[in-house]
Amino acid sequence: MIDVQHITKRYGDRTAIERVTFSVNKGEVLAFLGPNGAGKTTTMRILTCFMPATEGTATVDGFDCSEQPQEVKARIGYLPETPPVYQELTVSEYLTFVGRLKGMKSAALRERMPLVIEQVSLGDVRHRLIANLSRGYRQRVGLAQALLHDPPVLILDEPTVGLDPKQIIEILELIKSLAGSHTVILSTHILPEATAVCQRVVIINEGRIVAVDTPEHLSARLRRSEKISLTVKTPPHNFADRLRGIPGIVSVFAPADGGVYLVECALGRDLRDELARFIVTNGWGLLELKTISMTLEDVFLRLTQHEDGMGERSGGETPQEARA
Amino acid sequence: MTPAQAIVAKELRSAYFSPIIYVVCAVFLVIFGVLSYIAVVNAGTQAIRLMQIQGLAAKINLNDLVFRPTFYSTAIILLLVLPILTMRSFAEEHKLKTFELLMTSPIGINHIVAGKFVAVFVIYLGMLALTGVVPVVLAMFNSFDWAPVFTGYLGLLLMGALFLAVGLLASAVTENQIIAAFLSFGILLSVWLMGALGSILGDTPVGNTIAYLSFIEHYDRLVRGLVDTKDLVYYASGILFMLFLTHRVVESDR
Numbered sequence: 100m101i102d103v104q105h106i107t108k109r110y111g112d113r114t115a116i117e118r119v120t121f122s123v124n125k126g127e128v129l130a131f132l133g134p135n136g137a138g139k140t141t142t143m144r145i146l147t148c149f150m151p152a153t154e155g156t157a158t159v160d161g162f163d164c165s166e167q168p169q170e171v172k173a174r175i176g177y178l179p180e181t182p183p184v185y186q187e188l189t190v191s192e193y194l195t196f197v198g199r200l201k202g203m204k205s206a207a208l209r210e211r212m213p214l215v216i217e218q219v220s221l222g223d224v225r226h227r228l229i230a231n232l233s234r235g236y237r238q239r240v241g242l243a244q245a246l247l248h249d250p251p252v253l254i255l256d257e258p259t260v261g262l263d264p265k266q267i268i269e270i271l272e273l274i275k276s277l278a279g280s281h282t283v284i285l286s287t288h289i290l291p292e293a294t295a296v297c298q299r300v301v302i303i304n305e306g307r308i309v310a311v312d313t314p315e316h317l318s319a320r321l322r323r324s325e326k327i328s329l330t331v332k333t334p335p336h337n338f339a340d341r342l343r344g345i346p347g348i349v350s351v352f353a354p355a356d357g358g359v360y361l362v363e364c365a366l367g368r369d370l371r372d373e374l375a376r377f378i379v380t381n382g383w384g385l386l387e388l389k390t391i392s393m394t395l396e397d398v399f400l401r402l403t404q405h406e407d408g409m410g411e412r413s414g415g416e417t418p419q420e421a422r423a
Numbered sequence: 424m425t426p427a428q429a430i431v432a433k434e435l436r437s438a439y440f441s442p443i444i445y446v447v448c449a450v451f452l453v454i455f456g457v458l459s460y461i462a463v464v465n466a467g468t469q470a471i472r473l474m475q476i477q478g479l480a481a482k483i484n485l486n487d488l489v490f491r492p493t494f495y496s497t498a499i500i501l502l503l504v505l506p507i508l509t510m511r512s513f514a515e516e517h518k519l520k521t522f523e524l525l526m527t528s529p530i531g532i533n534h535i536v537a538g539k540f541v542a543v544f545v546i547y548l549g550m551l552a553l554t555g556v557v558p559v560v561l562a563m564f565n566s567f568d569w570a571p572v573f574t575g576y577l578g579l580l581l582m583g584a585l586f587l588a589v590g591l592l593a594s595a596v597t598e599n600q601i602i603a604a605f606l607s608f609g610i611l612l613s614v615w616l617m618g619a620l621g622s623i624l625g626d627t628p629v630g631n632t633i634a635y636l637s638f639i640e641h642y643d644r645l646v647r648g649l650v651d652t653k654d655l656v657y658y659a660s661g662i663l664f665m666l667f668l669t670h671r672v673v674e675s676d677r
């Protein structure tokens with residue numbers, strides 16, 4: 100549905116994004132993650148035909164952003180970084196204006212408007228001036244504006260900024276419900292959001308894509324070493340030492356009160372099977388055994404703080420400082 | 424309602440709630456009223472003087488003594504007032520980031536520019552219509568030739584539209600409304616003075632060209648009751664050229 104090939108954007112001699120390539124399938128929800136100034140907004144502005152790329156091509160539904168911008172624009176609902184609202188209009192006047200701008204017929208507008216107002220919970224304020232609304236409500240008006248003409252593609256730049264926790268959940272639910280029938284790209288700094296609604300995550304840093312994958316794969320791929328947490332019913336007093344005796348185990352963290360043991364294995368070795376057998380044959384009572392993968396938070400920080408992160412998408416581990 | 428009509432409607436609605444527009448209209452109308460009052464009083468004293476010299480009741484020519492000076496001074500008020508009317512058009516869209524909404528909507532930039540222009544022009548039409556009170560009231564007390572009054576209004580309409588187009592251009596190049604207002608004021612004043620320069624140079628090819636480029640010479644003819652296609656073409660092409668430049672600026676300004 101969306102295909103971005105090697106786009107580069109330069110402001111003067113400052114490169115905002117460089118050779119960004121990714122694609123989004125129909126009905127997919129894709130999250131753009133990256134620190135401030137990474138180039139998320141820039142990429143979205145190019146996709147929405149707000150500004151042209153310096154190099155490269157972007158297509159939406161087969162239409163080229165620079166050659167057939169009107170076709171592309173008609174298919175996109177866009178929530179910019181700052182909600183594009185007019186202070187002196189009321190919410191319903193504003194939405195009527197946006198509907199007309201998008202070329203909606205009066206009948207369609209009458210049908211869609213209450214629906215969208217309902218979706219983003221704007222019912223109470225529909226006749227109030229936007230100037231008098233709080234930040235979160237303006238954000239919702241911005242969202243309503245993007246959803247209004249029911250476009251097949253939604254591009255949402257930080258959709259949940261300024262919303263209260265309840266609203267965040269509602270909006271994320273809304274985005275989830277749009278998946279399948281709509282193609283969505285959203286940007287965020289908040290990782291649980293990305294994991295909650297997205298099929299795939301694009302991590303971008305300093306204008307370059309550092310990783311594209313599902314949230315699960317990303318954290319799995321970045322596990323530096325295999326870590327296993329163990330809960331054992333009746334461990335012997337020298338349990339930790341006996342574990343260290345198993346070849347391939349690097350370190351064992353033993354809790355003072357005999358709770359959860361953390362076992363770190365050598366890279367690329369899956370010792371779950373051996374560990375389980377070892378404990379069971381000794382009759383210590385294996386209660387729980389599971390691998391620990393990094394949270395997306397860890398992945399994000401690691402990828403964006405180290406230039407040599409995963410530029411080549413090697414699928415392997417990140418070279419990092421050695422750990423004892 | 425087409426997208427362009429929606430823009431016009433939205434602009435007018437915003438203007439209706441904007442204190443600036445009321446201030447602009449009020450200032451314009453008050454100054455216009457004062458200027459025409461002064462012109463009428465002047466005409467009165469001249470008539471009395473003529474009567475004393477010649478000893479007979481002179482017929483006052485309202486066209487020469489009242490309307491012409493009023494039309495000339497109105498041009499100066501427009502120079503000051505119309506940049507205020509246009510300064511927010513694009514500058515504010517940039518400032519509030521609503522520009523991003525306009526530019527990512529499936530409508531052509533020409534519709535956006537046309538919508539903005541029509542909106543300010545409608546407001547200007549309203550202002551001019553209110554000044555129509557003056558000739559109507561004067562017509563009740565004295566007779567005069569309506570033809571030069573109509574052509575004078577035609578001149579005001581065309582020259583005002585040109586000012587508005589220049590103002591839109593200035594508003595498109597900056598997101599600061601004050602700068603936009605000053606910029607259009609500066610451009611208009613320079614072009615005006617260019618006309619004066621042209622008349623100093625006299626009837627030479629250079630002088631004539633410079634005078635032709637300024638809007639004031641064309642306005643002058645209309646105020647004197649002369650309707651020449653050359654002048655109409657000047658205004659029409661000037662307005663279109665300014666709107667074209669605005670289009671280009673808006674297009675590249677992202």
Ligand SMILES: Nc1ncnc2c1ncn2[C@@H]1O[C@H](COP(=O)(O)OP(=O)(O)OP(=O)(O)O)[C@@H](O)[C@H]1O
Nearest residue numbers: 110113114115133134135136137138139140141142
């Ligand atoms: N109009 C501009 N002129 C010059 N540089 C710009 C302009 N807009 C953005 N940049 C630069 O481009 C880079 C990417 O900016 P962008 O707004 O895309 O980041 P972002 O990922 O959206 O950040 P944030 O999370 O803060 O919203 C930044 O280094 C920024 O300084």
Ligand SMILES: [Mg+2]
Nearest residue numbers: 139140180256
């Ligand atoms: Mg951004």
